[in-house]
Amino acid sequence: MRKGAFIVFEGIDGSGKSSCMDEVASALLRERIKVIKTSEPTKGEIGAILRTSGNRTPEAEALLFTADRAVHTCEIVKWVESGKTVLCDRYYASTIAYQSASLNGRSADADWLTAINDEVIIEPDMTLLFDIDPELSMGRVESRGRRSRFERPEYLREVRNNYLRIAKLRNFKVIDASRPKEEVLEDVLRRVREITG
Numbered sequence: 001m002r003k004g005a006f007i008v009f010e011g012i013d014g015s016g017k018s019s020c021m022d023e024v025a026s027a028l029l030r031e032r033i034k035v036i037k038t039s040e041p042t043k044g045e046i047g048a049i050l051r052t053s054g055n056r057t058p059e060a061e062a063l064l065f066t067a068d069r070a071v072h073t074c075e076i077v078k079w080v081e082s083g084k085t086v087l088c089d090r091y092y093a094s095t096i097a098y099q100s101a102s103l104n105g106r107s108a109d110a111d112w113l114t115a116i117n118d119e120v121i122i123e124p125d126m127t128l129l130f131d132i133d134p135e136l137s138m139g140r141v142e143s144r145g146r147r148s149r150f151e152r153p154e155y156l157r158e159v160r161n162n163y164l165r166i167a168k169l170r171n172f173k174v175i176d177a178s179r180p181k182e183e184v185l186e187d188v189l190r191r192v193r194e195i196t197g
């Protein structure tokens with residue numbers, strides 16, 4: 001059986017990656033491509049811990065996100081090997097970008113984050129980075145009426161810069177997410193089809 005593909009959607013909160021991923025999934029399903037939508041933090045047991053607000057350091061948080069990913073990666077490998085196209089909302093770049101940004105005045109080391117993640121990941125066939133100015137994305141998040149502890153503009157500026165640095169190193173496709181949503185979708189679909197055919 002032909003192997004599937006693994007495509008990751010990354011970006012700061014409010015960048016539009018999740019709704020774009022839903023639209024891409026629908027478009028591929030219409031073309032009879034077998035799609036699995038998944039996300040991190042996962043709905044599994046470690047993902048559930050991550051959704052609670054505990055007294056954690058950035059390092060502890062990084063280890064939890066990475067542990068969640070280690071389990072998730074096993075599932076992703078199985079899906080891809082059974083011919084599915086896996087669309088994943090966030091993967092290892094989220095940990096490197098977010099946990100190495102200073103949260104509450106502390107940050108985890110980017111080299112360490114990269115090293116622990118490299119042990120548990122598979123390199124996606126494509127990672128799309130939805131790049132947007134946090135001022136703009138924050139407006140979107142606020143209009144949805146929710147704001148997590150990760151959603152402070154000065155923090156997100158650092159996260160954005162980290163993302164752009166990783167994107168260069170790992171060859172991500174940087175998508176200008178400040179454009180109208182239809183334009184972004186068209187751009188993303190064109191790139192996804194380079195892989196799904």
Ligand code: TYD
Pocket residue numbers: 013040041065089090091092094095096098099148150151
């Ligand atoms: P998010 O994708 O916003 O999930 P939901 O839409 O269900 O709230 O992820 C939740 C937050 O977790 C988001 O602000 C980014 C953060 N996060 C990290 O800090 N590191 C990680 O490795 C991951 C996967 C997410």
